[in-house]
Amino acid sequence: xxxxxxxxxxxxxxxxxxxxxxxxxxxxxxxxxxxxxxxxxxxxxxxxxxxxxxxxxxxxxxxxxxxxxxxxxxxxxxxxxxxxxxxxxxxxxxxxxxxxxxxxxxxxxxxxxxxxxxxxxxxxxxxxxxxxxxxxxxxxxxxxxxxxxxxxxxxxxxxxxxxxxxxxxxxxxxxxxxxxxxxxxxxxxxxxxxxxxxxxxxxxxxxxxxxxxxxxxxxxxxxxxxxxxxxxxxxxxxxxxxxxxxxxxxxxxxxxxxxxxxxxxxxxxxxxxxxxxxxxxxxxxxxxxxxxxxxxxxxxxxxxxxxxxxxxxxxxxxxxxxxxxxxxxxxxxxxxxxxxxxxxxxxxxxxxxxxxxxxxxxxxxxxxxxxxxxxxxxxxxxxxxxxxxxxxxxxxxxxxxxxxxxxxxxxxxxxxxxxxxxxxxxxxxxxxxxxxxxxxxxxxxxxxxxxxxxxxxxxxxxxxxxxxxxxxxxxxxxxxxxxxxxxxxxxxxxxxxxxxxxxxxxxxxxxxxxxxxxxxxxxxxxxxxxxxxxxxxxxxxxxxxxxxxxxxxxxxxxxxxxxxxxxxxxxxxxxxxxxxxxxxxxxxxxxxxxxxxxxxxx
RNA sequence: GCCACCAUAGCUCAAUUGGCAGAGCACCUGUUUUGUAAACAGGUUGUUCCGGGUUCGAGUCCCGGUGGUGGCUCCA
Numbered sequence: 306x307x308x309x310x311x312x313x314x315x316x317x318x319x320x321x322x323x324x325x326x327x328x329x330x331x332x333x334x335x336x337x338x339x340x341x342x343x344x345x346x347x348x349x350x351x352x353x354x355x356x357x358x359x360x361x362x363x364x365x366x367x368x369x370x371x372x373x374x375x376x377x378x379x380x381x382x383x384x385x386x387x388x389x390x391x392x393x394x395x396x397x398x399x400x401x402x403x404x405x406x407x408x409x410x411x412x413x414x415x416x417x418x419x420x421x422x423x424x425x426x427x428x429x430x431x432x433x434x435x436x437x438x439x440x441x442x443x444x445x446x447x448x449x450x451x452x453x454x455x456x457x458x459x460x461x462x463x464x465x466x467x468x469x470x471x472x473x474x475x476x477x478x479x480x481x482x483x484x485x486x487x488x489x490x491x492x493x494x495x496x497x498x499x500x501x502x503x504x505x506x507x508x509x510x511x512x513x514x515x516x517x518x519x520x521x522x523x524x525x526x527x528x529x530x531x532x533x534x535x536x537x538x539x540x541x542x543x544x545x546x547x548x549x550x551x552x553x554x555x556x557x558x559x560x561x562x563x564x565x566x567x568x569x570x571x572x573x574x575x576x577x578x579x580x581x582x583x584x585x586x587x588x589x590x591x592x593x594x595x596x597x598x599x600x601x602x603x604x605x606x607x608x609x610x611x612x613x614x615x616x617x618x619x620x621x622x623x624x625x626x627x628x629x630x631x632x633x634x635x636x637x638x639x640x641x642x643x644x645x646x647x648x649x650x651x652x653x654x655x656x657x658x659x660x661x662x663x664x665x666x667x668x669x670x671x672x673x674x675x676x677x678x679x680x681x682x683x684x685x686x687x688x689x690x691x692x693x694x695x696x697x698x699x700x701x702x703x704x705x706x707x708x709x710x711x712x713x714x715x716x717x718x719x720x721x722x723x724x725x726x727x728x729x730x731x732x733x734x735x736x737x738x739x740x741x742x743x744x745x746x747x748x749x750x751x752x753x754x755x756x757x758x759x760x761x762x763x764x765x766x767x768x769x770x771x772x773x774x775x776x777x778x779x780x781x782x783x784x785x786x787x788x789x790x791x792x793x794x795x796x797x798x799x800x801x802x803x804x805x806x807x808x809x810x811x812x813x814x815x816x817x818x819x820x821x822x823x824x825x826x827x828x829x830x831x832x833x834x835x836x837x838x839x840x841x842x843x844x845x846x847x848x849x850x851x852x853x854x855x856x857x858x859x860x861x862x863x864x865x866x867x868x869x870x871x872x873x874x875x876x877x878x879x880x881x882x883x884x885x886x887x888x889x890x891x892x893x894x895x896x897x898x899x900x901x902x903x904x905x906x907x
Numbered sequence: 908g909c910c911a912c913c914a915u916a917g918c919u920c921a922a923u924u925g926g927c928a929g930a931g932c933a934c935c936u937g938u939u940u941u942g943u944a945a946a947c948a949g950g951u952u953g954u955u956c957c958g959g960g961u962u963c964g965a966g967u968c969c970c971g972g973u974g975g976u977g978g979c980u981c982c983a
Contacts (some may be wrong), residue, residue: 463978464910471980475910478978480916510918519956519974580983595983629908632981644982653983745983783983814940842946851942863942875943 313486326448326486329354329843330392331432332381332483335450336361336457338435339358339380343373347820349437350410350467350476355491362465363475364410369462374479378457388448389433393427393441401435404429404436410467411438448482454490457481459497498581505792507636512797512854514788515636524633524640526785531805534834536784538803540621541672545782552619552647557599559623563589569598569756578626596622597752597777600648602757604773609763614773615655617710618646621735621784636663636789636857637744643784649762653702656774661710663778667734667747668714670780675903676794679736679746681716682723683707690854693727695753703751703774704730728754736790744790751775798877801857801905802898808835809856810872811847813863816840825859826888831895848875857905858894877905 333352344365352361353689362684379805397403398419405411415438418427430439432447446448456517457667466480484490501507509515514532521527528536544554563582566572572579573596582589593599596751600618609616623643631640651659671679685704685747686693693700712716717722718732725731730752752775755761762770791799801807808828810819821874839848842846851859860872865884872890874882885907893907 369910461977462911465979466909469980471909475979477910480978523974626982629981631908631977631979632908634976637980644983697970779983781983785983803938811943813942816940824909843941844941845941845943852944859943861943864964865942873942881943 309421319459324444325483326354326499327444328441328485329359329483330439331447331479332385332450332481333359333361334391334430334432334435334437334439334443335381335384337363337437337724338433338658338718339377339384341435342380343377344369348408348410351414352437358459358480360465360478362467362476362478364474369479371478372463374458377479379457382452383896384433384583385447385452389442389444390446392765393443394429394433395432396429397906398427399444401429401438403478405438405827410708414438414546414675414757415454415714451486453487453733454484455481456483456490459494461548466876475657477871478700490546500793503793503796504635505637505789508792508797509635512792516794516799517635517770522640524628524638526636526639526641529838529860532788534805535799535803536788538787539784540645540782541900544619544621546666546669547617547619547647550617550666551615555600555603555618555620557596557603557622559595560590561599563591565602566591569601569755570758571595571598577714578628580627582624592625593622594626595625596620596624596644597648597755597775598645600646600759601755604648604650604761609650609761609773611723611763611765611771614763615649615651615659617647617649622646626784636785636792639783639785645781645784645787646777646779649778650756650773651776652763652765652771653759653774655701657706657774660706660751662897663749663776664714664732665712667749667780668716670747671734671736673901674791674794675800676736679734681718682727682733682735683711683720684720684731684733685720685722686725686730687723690723693725694757695707695729697821699753700730703753707732707749709753726750726752728752744782744786745786746790747780748778753775798855798900800903802901803893804855804857805834806836806854806856807833808858808860808894809847810835810837810860810862811844811851812837812839813844813861815841817862817864817867821862824862824872824887828891828894831891832896833891833894850876852879857882858907860888860890874907876907882907 330353335347335355337352338734340361340363342351344363346366348364350362350364352359356643398415402412403413405415415427427438428440429436430441459482460480462478463478464475467473467476472872482490482493484493509532510530510881513529514535515526517523517526548554560583563572571594572591579594580592582591604616621643623641625641628638628640633640648658648825650665671677686700708720711732729751731748733745734747736746737743739894753772756772756775761773763773807877810821810824811816818839820835821839825837826834838851840847848859848861855877857877859875861875863874866872869884871884873884878881890907897906
């Protein structure tokens with residue numbers, strides 16, 4: 306297997322073999338033990354280790370209170386302070402059923418395990434008086450866990466469905482975290498605090514970027530001037546970059562006749578995420594959940610020659626999808642959002658080159674923004690399944706094109722069979738944010754299905770009609786989600802080229818207002834987003850306020866600056882650069898912006 | 908949608924066992940004209956999320972709704 310096909314995550318020690326995994330898994334058992342002391346009638350479900358801790362699901366006789374959590378946490382610490390061995394035992398199914406006769410969830414698990422593995426033996430682990438059905442592994446004894454490195458009060462109790470099925474029993478999930486040392490726990494706490502400070506919903510309000518208004522509706526962000534400026538800057542950048550690469554702009558409406566979606570197959574199969582049809586003079590229209598059908602109709606609007614291809618249609622297309630209200634979250638999960646969409650209609654022989662160019666574009670986008678912590682996932686079809694459309698040769702060719710493209714680009718990726726869309730294989734870019742959550746952003750999908758459903762064709766050199774292949778791609782994924790993540794990525798301190806306001810000129814006295822306006826006009830003339838703060842407040846309070854708004858350059862002007870035609874430059878990082886000639890500053894700032902520099906300098 | 912928690916001025920928050928709704932910031936007016944993280948004084952600001960109930964009396968207790976937060980499921 307070529308090196309690039311290795312799953313990058315597999316290069317690390319397997320989590321299951323890790324001491325931390327055993328600590329967390331064992332802590333989950335101790336949690337269950339303490340919970341059963343507090344709630345003897347509780348039924349236990351499952352309690353696995355997760356990325357930064359563990360959880361355990363319980364079916365409780367009554368709601369759990371904050372006091373209960375405190376009690377259980379103290380009890381856990383007390384148990385962990387002792388040296389209680391984790392004893393593993395293999396038991397026959399009947400013995401297991403007898404042991405867990407009062408635990409219906411465990412009995413269900415036993416039946417499923419036996420059905421899946423056909424195993425005659427099950428393993429159980431016992432510490433002190435508590436026994437759990439478990440595959441292990443565990444630490445040898447509770448002495449291996451530092452009670453001061455364990456906490457369950459960091460995250461509030463939450464609801465979770467048994468086996469993730471919303472039709473089944475809702476359980477109470479207690480989250481915990483456990484580390485090797487108290488110092489690691491403290492570091493984890495600090496990271497959570499830092500993540501909370503960066504929350505894009507909080508920064509979005511503080512920086513005046515966007516609001517979500519209850520009268521307008523949940524999940525429908527309103528972009529304020531500063532946020533709209535940021536978004537417009539990103540859009541212009543991507544639009545220009547795309548035009549350089551031969552993309553063609555198109556603009557299509559947010560509604561479409563339901564026939565469009567019946568033809569594409571999105572209706573009724575995507576009905577769960579669509580809004581109800583709108584009656585227009587007896588015809589049904591949908592608020593569009595995706596842009597592809599509109600784009601297909603533009604392709605179909607005239608005869609196409611092989612010479613016309615590839616055709617790359619790009620649009621920042623607003624779409625609307627129904628999301629359950631509990632799932633909405635600021636900009637990262639909205640009901641109305643804008644996809645930086647494009648659909649490339651290509652000949653089969655152009656697929657590889659076009660795919661490579663798309664991936665290069667996405668790499669350029671992420672690289673420019675300094676978002677380097679990402680991985681790529683190739684979703685291929687599950688050969689055992691018949692849910693896919695298109696013949697095997699097409700899939701083979703498309704998958705090979707994606708893999709070849711990744712190899713040629715030296716892109717670290719891993720392959721996940723069964724992750725393809727039903728209409729073709731895809732490549733997703735998954736970015737990690739400061740919370741260490743992974744977000745699927747950019748996506749590239751190869752599609753043989755829509756060209757077929759819309760009966761798209763072109764006349765080839767041999768004068769026969771051929772079917773084009775479609776590439777769907779969106780480097781940002783959606784502008785809303787992407788900007789939400791950017792806000793957290795930069796903690797609101799955007800690089801100057803993205804900053805809604807790049808420079809604020811602060812006059813020391815009212816008599817310097819005219820000069821401040823003159824400096825501002827000079828900066829605006831070279832395309833900068835500059836503002837003169839001539840309000841009737843003193844200089845220090847203006848500095849304080851603009852500093853809080855994370856403005857990259859503060860330009861203080863007083864008598865000395867008026868006389869020497871300079872500005873006294875203070876950088877966002879609080880560095881006082883001193884007086885610079887206006888022209889020198891303007892040239893340096895322009896160069897910083899043109900280079901899309903990640904840092905504020907002069 | 909479901910489970911839990913929360914909702915007081917534009918913002919951050921206070922208000923003892925149920926007993927006159929407050930502070931800081933912001934905003935307005937006046938004074939001040941300041942060289943790098945909050946000048947001074949005065950003033951305005953409330954359907955305590957909405958609707959009902961209990962009570963002599965509800966921000967506080969109860970019921971219902973709305974909105975938010977953390978999860979579950981899903982996802983750009």
